[in-house]
Amino acid sequence: MKRSMGAVEAAKAIEGGSLTAEAYIRGLLDIVAERDGPVQAFIHLDAEATLAAARTLDKGPRRGMLHGVPVGVKDIIDTHDMPTGYGSPIYDGHRPAADAACVAGLRRRGGLVFGKTVSTEFAYYTPGKTRNPHDPSRTPGGSSSGSAAAVGAGMVPLAFGTQTAGSIIRPASFCGVVGYKPSFGTINTAGVKPFGMSLDTIGGFAASVADIAFLVGALSGHDFLSGLDKPDTPRIGLCRTPQWPDVEAGTETAFAEAETRLARVLTPVTLPAIFDDLAVEQVSVMAYEAAAAYGSENLYHVDRLSDHIRDLLAKGDTVDGVAYRAILGKAARARMALAEAMDGLDVLLVPAAPGEAPVGMATGNSVFNRMWTLLGVPCVTVPGLTGPAGLPVGLQLIGRPGEDARTLAAAAWLEAQLRG
16 A cells, blocks of 8 residues: 655655645645545544644744654544544543643654544444454454554554553554554553553554654654664564464464564574463453543443443452452563563564454454563564455564563564565
8 A cells, every 4th residue: 555755754854844744744634535434544633723733833943853743643542622532422522621641742842643543442342433444344453443544544654552452563463554562651641541550551553663663762762763774683582472372364374474584583482381371361450450440430321331341340340459469460470581581582573463354343352462561561563464365464573671672673674574
């Protein structure tokens, strides 16, 4: 699919004076008009307001490294000048009083909010209206449905996503884009509707590793771009993970191809037994924390919650605090075990999703993501392979907690290999 100019390239062109923010936005709006009909990635898009903001930037001094760069904002993230409905009828037309920290940080650095992208209900499983840009009969994944689809369709170069289970990595795989979930706590989550306080992580989507490293680095104060142009060859552990029995043909084929093409840098890795049940235990942590976070909605608006949410909150009420803290303790021990399993390696190569995007609107299985979100490690979906139906299948790279720069460098190297 033909894409517009990327974020890093556009930022340099705007800084150098060969492109205006207004001209860039106009070009993207033309792509939206052409492509968003079947995709339906946006829940709110005010073209005139966005163009006016771009003109204001063009007239004033350069505000920062994101000057003139547009970003789609997932509708779970507060914006003071646009409605934020959290994917729920309970909050239809809701207008927050303030921007979320990540949105304020974006604007302070000269970035533009290019509309609000569709989120599933409270960033959980009940889907919104968005379709997969490669096949509208299939899901884009969730919960960051609109963000992944908007970038996948080339309508915006960058978009924020959030992940509590698999809400960045899985839709990135389904939509054929780069998805990056940073180490837990890299970007401040103030102003994001909470779901799981020990799990919620802000990240995003882009057409390239460099572009998403540019956005997250700018907001977090890290230089993630250095070394991405010509990254060193990484040492990669090939790990099918304890969840491999859930794999489908698309990912099985992609893994086999990766094993052949990358054989010279791969080392087989088998995780120790402490990892076996972490994907299941992540659900208990998420349910426990969601039951607390959504106490008001469950008390006053239970009839307007989906069955998905009600069932999870009911499960959360059955998890006691002792069991919850025991899982968090086990996760801490597993992080130490991960460091031992990765000794001598830079990253692990693991599945991003069971396979290609499923037919229908159900957002897919997050089984290959939950464990890594519980551990708080950096995760990157790298596109470039396809499954039996010709649809995208991403590969996921996992790094040690806090080693985002190394993980992104490995992702940039893998991106170059897969693109040939």
